[in-house]
Amino acid sequence: MEEQKFERGTSLSIFVSDRREDFSALIFAFAIAMGVLFFIGK
Amino acid sequence: MIYTRKSPALLIIGILMLIWGWLNQSGSVDGMQSYLQQSAYKDHIKVKEKFDAELRVATEQAAAEGKPAPAMQMPKSKFDEEKEKQASLSFIFGGAFGLIGLLTLAWKPREGGLDYYVSVVPGIAFILLIAFLVRWGADPVFANWGKAVEDAGILTWNFAKIFNLNYVVIGIVTGIVIVNVFKIPVWAQNGVRTARFFLKTGVILLGTLYSAAELAQLGGLSVIMIGIFVLGSVGIVLFMGKRMQAGNSMTAVLSAGMGVCGVSATVAASPVVNAKAAEIAYTIGTILIWGVGCMFLFPTVGHILSMGPVQFGAWAGTGILNSAQVAGAALAFDPNGIETLKVAEIFNITRVLFLPIIVLWLAAWYVKHEEGAEKVNLGRVVVSKFPVFVLGFIAMFALSSTGVFAPAGHYQGKYFSGEQVKEEKLIRPKESRILEGELTRLQEAEGAGALKAYLAKMNMTVGQRMATPEDVYQAIQKLAANRKMTERDQDALLKGVSKLEGLDAVAAGAIEKASKAAWHDAKTIKAFRDWIAWLFAFGLIGLGMQITGKALKQAGGKPLVIGGVVGTLKAVGSLVVVLLFVKEFV
Numbered sequence: 001m002e003e004q005k006f007e008r009g010t011s012l013s014i015f016v017s018d019r020r021e022d023f024s025a026l027i028f029a030f031a032i033a034m035g036v037l038f039f040i041g042k
Numbered sequence: 043m044i045y046t047r048k049s050p051a052l053l054i055i056g057i058l059m060l061i062w063g064w065l066n067q068s069g070s071v072d073g074m075q076s077y078l079q080q081s082a083y084k085d086h087i088k089v090k091e092k093f094d095a096e097l098r099v100a101t102e103q104a105a106a107e108g109k110p111a112p113a114m115q116m117p118k119s120k121f122d123e124e125k126e127k128q129a130s131l132s133f134i135f136g137g138a139f140g141l142i143g144l145l146t147l148a149w150k151p152r153e154g155g156l157d158y159y160v161s162v163v164p165g166i167a168f169i170l171l172i173a174f175l176v177r178w179g180a181d182p183v184f185a186n187w188g189k190a191v192e193d194a195g196i197l198t199w200n201f202a203k204i205f206n207l208n209y210v211v212i213g214i215v216t217g218i219v220i221v222n223v224f225k226i227p228v229w230a231q232n233g234v235r236t237a238r239f240f241l242k243t244g245v246i247l248l249g250t251l252y253s254a255a256e257l258a259q260l261g262g263l264s265v266i267m268i269g270i271f272v273l274g275s276v277g278i279v280l281f282m283g284k285r286m287q288a289g290n291s292m293t294a295v296l297s298a299g300m301g302v303c304g305v306s307a308t309v310a311a312s313p314v315v316n317a318k319a320a321e322i323a324y325t326i327g328t329i330l331i332w333g334v335g336c337m338f339l340f341p342t343v344g345h346i347l348s349m350g351p352v353q354f355g356a357w358a359g360t361g362i363l364n365s366a367q368v369a370g371a372a373l374a375f376d377p378n379g380i381e382t383l384k385v386a387e388i389f390n391i392t393r394v395l396f397l398p399i400i401v402l403w404l405a406a407w408y409v410k411h412e413e414g415a416e417k418v419n420l421g422r423v424v425v426s427k428f429p430v431f432v433l434g435f436i437a438m439f440a441l442s443s444t445g446v447f448a449p450a451g452h453y454q455g456k457y458f459s460g461e462q463v464k465e466e467k468l469i470r471p472k473e474s475r476i477l478e479g480e481l482t483r484l485q486e487a488e489g490a491g492a493l494k495a496y497l498a499k500m501n502m503t504v505g506q507r508m509a510t511p512e513d514v515y516q517a518i519q520k521l522a523a524n525r526k527m528t529e530r531d532q533d534a535l536l537k538g539v540s541k542l543e544g545l546d547a548v549a550a551g552a553i554e555k556a557s558k559a560a561w562h563d564a565k566t567i568k569a570f571r572d573w574i575a576w577l578f579a580f581g582l583i584g585l586g587m588q589i590t591g592k593a594l595k596q597a598g599g600k601p602l603v604i605g606g607v608v609g610t611l612k613a614v615g616s617l618v619v620v621l622l623f624v625k626e627f628v
Contacts, residue, residue: 012588014162014235018309021239022430028239029246029434036569037447 045161046151049229052164053147055171056140062174063132066125078182079124086121093117128178139167158232165226165233169587172216173209173579180216181209181377208377210370211338213579217586226587237584241366242431244577248387249438250570253453264356264392267619271360271612272396276301278608280407288600290411291317292324294404296601299325300608302397304333304364314401315408328605330589333367336613341375347621351381356624358382359389360616363609366585369578383574394432452564455571460528460560467559468525473552477522480549481515492544502538504531514539521553527560 008016015021065071076083093116101111118126142163151157188202201207220226226234276297283293298311308325311317317325340362344354358371372386441447451457469477483489493511502509517532517539527533533556539545540553 008158010235012235013238014158014232015239019430022242022434025239025242025246025431026434029243029438032243032247032573033250033438033441033447033570036566036573040565040569 044151044153044157045232046146046149046157047161047164047229048147049164049227050143050147051227051229052139052167053143055164055167056136056138056143058171059132059136059174060140061136063129063136066129066132069125072125075121075125077186078179079121080182080186082120082124086119089117089119132174135167135170139163162233162236165230166236168227168230168233169237169580169583172220172583173213173576176213176216176583177209177579180212184208184212208374209579210373210377210582213583214334214337214370214586214589217583218589221587221589222591234584234587237581237588238366240577241369241581241585244369244574244581245365245387245391246431246434246438247570247574247577248384249435249440250442250447251384251453251567251574252388252439252442253450254439254443263624264359264389267356267360267616268389268392268396270619271616272301272393272400274615275608275612276400276403278611279604282604282607283600284411286600286604288604289321290408291315292321292601293604294408295321296325296328296604298397298400298404299329300363300605300612302393302400304329304367307394307397307400311401311404314405324599324601328601329363331602332605332609333362333364334589336362336609337367337370337374340371340613343617344375349620351376352385353620353624355382355385355387356389357616357620359386359393360620361613365390365394366582370582370585373575373578373582383578391432391435394429397429447570448564448566452567455564455567456561457564458527458530458533458560459562460524460526462562463526463559467555469521469552469556471525473548473555474522474525476546476548477518477552480546481518481522484511484518485515493539493542496539496542500538502535504535509535521556525556527556533557533560 008014013021015024066075076086093114097112097114100114104110104112142160146160146163149160151160184202184207188200188207191197192200279297279300280293283289283296288296294315295308295312295317299308301307302311308322308329312322340358341354344357349357354375355372358368358375362368362371368386368390369383372383376382449457484493490511493514497509497511497514504513513535517536520528520532521536527536536553537557540550
């Protein structure tokens with residue numbers, strides 16, 4: 001395995017767990033969707 | 043541990059982006075951009091010629107009436123819009139990176155969350171800079187070269203298209219070259235780890251591009267195909283692993299990776315079968331080396347076999363192992379459209395949904411084959427390992443199906459509306475008269491006979507029935523009277539008829555023009571597509587930076603043999619099934 005360079009997360013992610021990464025992506029994706037709706041509209 | 047590095051790199055990247063924004067805004071790089079954005083530049087020339095002619099007439103008219111020359115502004119061309127987009131993105135990100143770069147140079151970071159998250163920014167800037175260079179530079183350059191070589195007759199085919207030398211492939215290759223030849227700069231290493239997060243965000247957002255009707259068409263097929271291939275792959279890996287004595291946990295974790303969705307399935311299944319770290323690394327290495335090969339090979343085979351977006355999407359979503367590589371292959375096959383990506387992701391998501399079933403199967407298999415294996419709580423493992431971003435995709439799709447993002451009919455990125463045709467886009471009265479003349483000719487015996495034969499030859503339909511010459515007469519009458527297309531059926535029928543041999547060139551041109559005017563960009567859907575393309579470009583460049591020579595070498599030995607056999611069976615088997623049973627119905 002790769003050397004441990006980071007105290008937090010893994011070599012593939014800055015997040016401590018996949019679950020945390022998934023939820024963060026979820027929040028970010030919804031923020032983008034709301035932004036598109038608000039600024040561009042239908 | 044302090045993560046933030048004192049480096050001027052972020053500030054320099056910010057300044058470079060700001061300079062590019064300014065060069066675009068001031069028009070200093072118009073010459074270069076006219077080469078890079080050739081199709082948009084052609085549109086620019088047309089818009090400019092039309093504007094110059096209108097300005098000349100208006101000026102002459104004003105002079106004749108003794109009035110001052112009118113102040114007119116040239117409408118924006120696609121070329122102007124592209125430059126504006128590049129300038130805006132460069133200013134936004136360049137400004138932000140420049141500012142954060144300046145602050146970090148003066149800042150003394152303390153251990154904690156702020157230091158950790160600020161340290162991610164230089165890596166993000168680094169990947170984004172590469173994404174800019176690739177999407178705005180290398181991608182159009184290769185496209186132009188491919189076309190130029192074909193036009194010059196040096197090759198009879200477009201090498202850039204056949205080898206899929208677009209931003210997706212170039213981005214990943216750039217990532218692989220950087221990590222293996224130059225190494226990722228220390229200041230960027232933390233940020234590179236955000237690639238998977240942005241890929242997941244892209245997958246969730248992809249839910250905005252589906253309508254319930256489309257999923258209903260594909261759903262059943264994807265579930266059956268994926269079910270057969272996922273369960274089949276897992277079963278064959280387990281069988282081969284046992285025969286080749288690869289070890290229970292190694293075999294089990296490889297079967298999850300080969301069967302379900304690559305790296306994340308490997309990681310998800312590993313605690314269930316008590317896989318060792320080295321076994322996870324072997325499996326990931328095998329999946330990556332196999333997936334990279336598929337990503338280059340699949341689009342080329344797809345083009346050679348003239349597969350459509352639905353067929354290719356179904357094949358890539360079934361046959362390729364890793365979620366990111368599925369997206370890479372789909373975008374490489376069809377970089378400008380999103381249809382292939384959508385279909386591939388439906389299959390991919392369906393495959394991910396099989397993960398809980400596979401996790402349960404592997405847990406049961408492992409407990410049965412491994413004496414003294416620790417008992418695992420299956421229910422808890424499923425709940426804790428289920429990828430939540432898949433639920434995000436489904437939630438976004440559910441929202442999208444309510445029509446909150448865009449009305450039905452907008453999901454192809456364009457929509458038909460006769461009502462929204464602007465006054466200046468109406469066909470000219472002279473063109474209307476020529477259409478009426480063609481109508482009279484087509485109603486006469488000779489014209490009617492040719493039209494009837496043409497409609498039958500082209501299998502043209504109106505709704506559910508075959509089109510008749512009377513349908514064409516009515517459609518032309520309506521077009522001549524309204525000077526625009528008013529119905530979608532009329533548009534489809536006349537577009538087909540415009541290719542009729544012997545039809546007046548002006549009449550055919552008027553039909554094309556009216557059709558073009560009645561189709562409008564679905565702005566919301568276009569914005570979502572843009573976001574998704576950028577998120578995937580970013581994520582895939584970062585993914586390339588994680589494919590080290592070491593990871594590739596780790597694919598050696600038994601896992602590679604098993605992976606190669608199962609991967610080939612899956613790729614060839616799914617290709618055959620797709621070619622036999624999947625039709626182009628989107």
